[in-house]
Amino acid sequence: MDAWWHEVWVTLQAEFADIGDAKQLTQITVRLVIAALLGGILGFEREHKGKAAGVRTHMLVALGAALFVLVPQMSGSQADAMSRVLQGVIAGIGFLGAGTILKNTDGEDGQVQGLTTAAGLWMTAAIGVSAGMGREATAVLSTILALGIFSLMPIVVRLLDRNHSEKENREP
Secondary structure, eight states: OHHHHHHHHHHHHHHTTTSOSHHHHHHHHHHHHHHHHHHHHHHHHHHHTTOSSOHHHHHHHHHHHHHHHHHHHHTTOOHHHHHHHHHHHHHHHHHHHHTTOEEOOSSSSOOEEOHHHHHHHHHHHHHHHHHHTTOHHHHHHHHHHHHHHHHHHHHHHHHHHHHHHHHHHHOO
8 A cells, every 4th residue: 555655646746846846836836926916906906996807807817927927937948938928928818808898889979998907907917927927026016006007097087187177167
């Protein structure tokens, strides 16, 4: 019985040998967790505003993007291979974002909706790529800037629109 378990253990070690040591396991874990958390922050903001793509979607996009760059990087891929991986991630997120864009045909204006959500998913993927490539500080800074755009820019736009409307109403 012991020989059987030993053989199973050796086989499992060989199959899961892509993580060499505790340092590499920690590095992989930190990068993936940071990507998921940063995506979750942006997703929480979008979900809080009632948008289509929320916490889970943003977390999965960031985590997936991080994983797509982390695996080839850990396996020693060259810059040209990483370039192709990045092109694939960017194109794939473009398709996902396209699915969030809708044209409202109910009203007369026929406005397009979902562009900010699509751009947010694209940004979330970029943040995931950044975290996956070990650029955690860049990922955090980008998340803060994106959160500012999502949260502060609508307030700025409303203030500018209100000031513009007041100015038009005062003119004879």
